[in-house]
Each structure stands twice: as structure tokens, then as C-alpha cells.
Amino acid sequence: MIAAKYKAAHAFSEGLASVSEDGKKFGYINPKGEVVIPFIYDHITPFINGTASVGISDEVDGKLVEQYFVINKKGERISEIFDYMGWRENKNELLMVAKRGGKYGFINSIGEIRIPFIFDNYKSTRGYGKEATDHLVAVVQNGKWGFVDTSSAEGKIVISSQYKSVNSFVFGRAIINDGKGLYFIDKNGNKTTNHYKDVTPFNASGYAFAEPMNETDPTLRYIIDKNGGIIFYGNTIREGHLTNLRRKK
Template sequence: MKSVILTIFSLIILGCANNKLVAPVKFDGKYGFIEKNGNWYLEPKFDSIRNFTNGFADSYKNGKAGIINTKGELVIEHRYDFIGSIYDDRFLVLLNDKYNFIDLNGQLISPEFYDDAEDFSNGLAPIKFSENGKWGYINKEGKLQTDTIYDYVYDFNKKQAKVEIGNERFVINRKGEIIDTLKTDYKKTKRKLSLIGNSNSGTLGRVNRNGDIIMKGIYTSFGYVQKDKFWYNKQGKYGIADTTGTILIKPIYEYLTYFSDNGLALTKKGNKFGYINENGIVIIDFKFDDARGFRNGFAGVKVNGKWGFIDKKGRFVIEPKFDRIQDEFKPLNSESEKMYEYDYE
């Protein structure tokens, strides 16, 4: 009984450790990781690093990429031009403009390098052969799982994937067998909001699914929808509108991001950065020389040449003393995720 309790306790401790929030920062010319209290998690000794994904982070030395674990130990030597995040215990790597994959021991899974490749998903990865310029799939051992006959491929979702051959679109199983044929007019599906006009000439507009023009062609760009709002750009200035085309915030900002999960968006007015809420009310004044969006309760900001972190009320929780902030605060075992949530429709 005691051993069971100790095991459960150990798992809880391990889970808490893996959920520790850290951020990569640059200090005195080197990169390291800090915790949310500002203390060093890993001392600054890396030429460059990115944040952890599933317990691993890529680091750079002499222009080459390698992989470290959460203890800061080098598990993949610095020898690649690029290393992606880990999926299915495999890293996508680039070397001399060719792609391959390596396992957790740093071993290449295939003697052959490919013209192009995508991350593993459900045990299979799309690869593009140089011989015929076509796509196929390999398994985690690097063995070809399907024929290389596809003009374009998508990730496997459970046991099937969408593929394209010419103008035809199919669904295949893990053996490459066609199990369904899709309509060729799938790209013509009407979106909730579509674009008209040209962004280069500042004649971009927006129409709804019924074809009604909700915003005339006088804009440069539009953002994706968050809830029922989106940002727009008119002659270099940003504002916010809703999905009916009603202007909620006039174009007065030089910069405007999507809203973070705490309801604040990073904006720039004049030459200073601040934060507004969804109603356009300034929550944190425009007083920073540079800034990042909020993630996990913190936002990186720059004052007098140094970076620190603030909370949602604009108070410094980590004083500005870093040369650069490479990324936001994330858990050690976090998965790859986009900075902001929005509707691609």
C-alpha cells in the first residue's frame, strides 16, 4: 500500500514539474530559461534556443541546431540546419536542403533524404521524393507505407488521410488504398466571410456567405474572426469591426494583434505599445518601447532597451533586465499551439 501511495505521489510531483512555466530569454549574450518568479531554470549558456515542446527544445551552436531535454542536457548533437518539434517520438530535420527524421537517440530513421517532408501524425509522415516529385507516406521506422503517386497530401487523422492526384481528391487508409472519393469542387465552399478586391491597391473588402458586401473595398487587410470581431487595416492604421461590418474601433492604431485569452490585445499608438480590451478601452497605457501578447498570464515588454514581464494589470512581475525575450511562458511539456485562438472561417 505504501509503495502505491509513493508511486502516486511521485507521478503528481513529476506532473507538476512538467507543467512548470518557463520562458527563453537572452542575458549577457547567451540564452537560458527563467521561471515565472524570475529565477533561472537553466542558466544562460546557449547561442539560441526556442521554448520546450513535449519536453524538448531546439538549441543552436555555431549556426547548427540540436535538441536539449528539460534538464538542459544535449540529446541531439548540433549538426542540422533545422530541427522541428517532436511528434510521435520523431524530429523533422533539414540538412543541406534535404529532409529526414531522427529518433530520440539522434539516429536517422531512413538512409534516404527527401525533397520535402511534414511532421508525423498518427505514426505516418508525408514525404516528397526527388525522383518523381510526388508525395507518399513513411512509417516511424522510415519504411515506405504508400506509393509515391500523390500531387499533394494531408496529415493522417486516425486511420485515414486526404490526398490529391491531379484535379481529383481521395481519402486513403494507412495502406494507401482509396476508401472514398471527394468532390472536386471542395475549394468552392462558401466561407462565412470572404474577401473581394486587392490588398496591394487598398481595395480589399468583405462579403458574407450570402454575397452581401458588409465592408466596402477600401481596406488593406483583415484578420480572422475572434468570437464576432476581427481587426482590419485601412491605409496603415488598424481598427476593429464585427461580423456585420459595423466599425467598433476606428483605425487609429499603428499595430494591433488578436485578443489573448485574458481579453487583451497588444496595440501600438505613436511609437509606444499598450493593451486594449474588446471594447477598445485602454487597460495598460502606451508606455512600452516594444511588447508581446499575453500568454499564461504574462506578457513580455521592453523599456529602456531591456525586456521584462508584466501581468494583466501592467505591473512588472519580472523587472526588465534581459537583452531579448525569445518566446512566451509555456509549460515544459506543452504541445505546439498557436498564440491566439480564432476562426479560420
């Protein structure tokens, strides 16, 4: 359908695909291969809900200056300019991260500010790929972590900044570090498990591997459910594999 002539290309989203002829500057084409938006961007995202976030990098007086903004399907800039912008994974993500003056906040799909620039950093769920079914993004303010709901158009801080460190929500649970150990919370901030020395995120089956606190056997491990119930016991061997697996009676 479209000749192999690009050095970089991404999947179509809402009728447009981002491509690059030189691997550096990107634009958008339609399914006929016609250029709809020219190759002028250094950073580019898929179109979601009719808009995309793009960025241009230029060297000014020996310093790299990056400008990010939102465009529509005509390639028109429809937002203010920001120092950085994240991107949305699907139509349910109504907000995205933006940065200005060294701080992070959240904007909607047309660039309107919904949560002001008050955060020092953030942690996206995107590292978990398809497992990232929840739309809560971790944010840090004054050294403490909380969560913002990116599926809320109004911009909601759903769990206040209170934790030493956090992992992103995956299948309804997030790993929290309160300085005493690790445990899980639900999307309302309720503690759902005991403390552990170490623990993995829950998988699609609703199970996680956990290393318990204060056990006399240092090799003992649990497989737990989302409420902290122990399903299996096991013992670690090399490279984290389990042996002597037995079901809790």
C-alpha cells in the same frame, strides 16, 4: 533553468528541444540543458510520437545536396534518406510529406512509405496556423489537385486529383477552383456552396466573406455559413471593409 547561451531555440516537445549554438547547426537538449543529440543538423523538427525529421546540407562538386531522414530520441537514423521531408504538427498527424526523384509522397513516423512518390507538389495547412484543424493535405498530380488524409496511418487519397486549384481544409471546408469560379467542398468532396468570384476561408465561428457572381452591384458582398447560407449582406469600401451591413430576412 537553462542559461541564455543559444543563438536559436525552440519549444520543448516530448522532453526535447531543438537548439543551436551558432544559428546554423541544430541539435537537441533535455530539460536540464544537457545535449542529448549533437549539433549536426541544418534542418530540424520537434519530436512527435517519438521521432523527428532532420536534414543535413552539404556542398558536393559545387552543388548543394540535402539529405533528410527520421531519427529517434537517441539520435539514431531509423529511415531511408529522402531529398526532402515535411514535418508533423501534432500527434494526430501520422504521415508527413517526403520527396524523392522530383516527386512527392507520404511516409509514416518511422519513414515507411505509405503513399508512393506520385505527386508533383503539395500544399500544407500549416500556413493557417492554429486554424488548421483538419489533417487533409492538398496534392497535385498531372495538373489537377486532390487531398491526402495525414491522420490515416494507411495513407489515404480521400479526394482524387480533379480540381484546377485548391486551398487547404480549414474548419471542415476547402476552397475549390474549377475554372468557373470558387466554391467550398466538405471532407468527402461534396460541394457545399454556390460559386463565387472570391471567398475567404471559414473562421472558427463558421463564417466566410464571399463576393457573389453576376451581381448588378459590384460592391455587394455576403457573409455565409458553411452550407452557403447568406447570413449578412454588405457593401465593400476601401481596403475590403464592409459598410451597410444588414441581416438576411
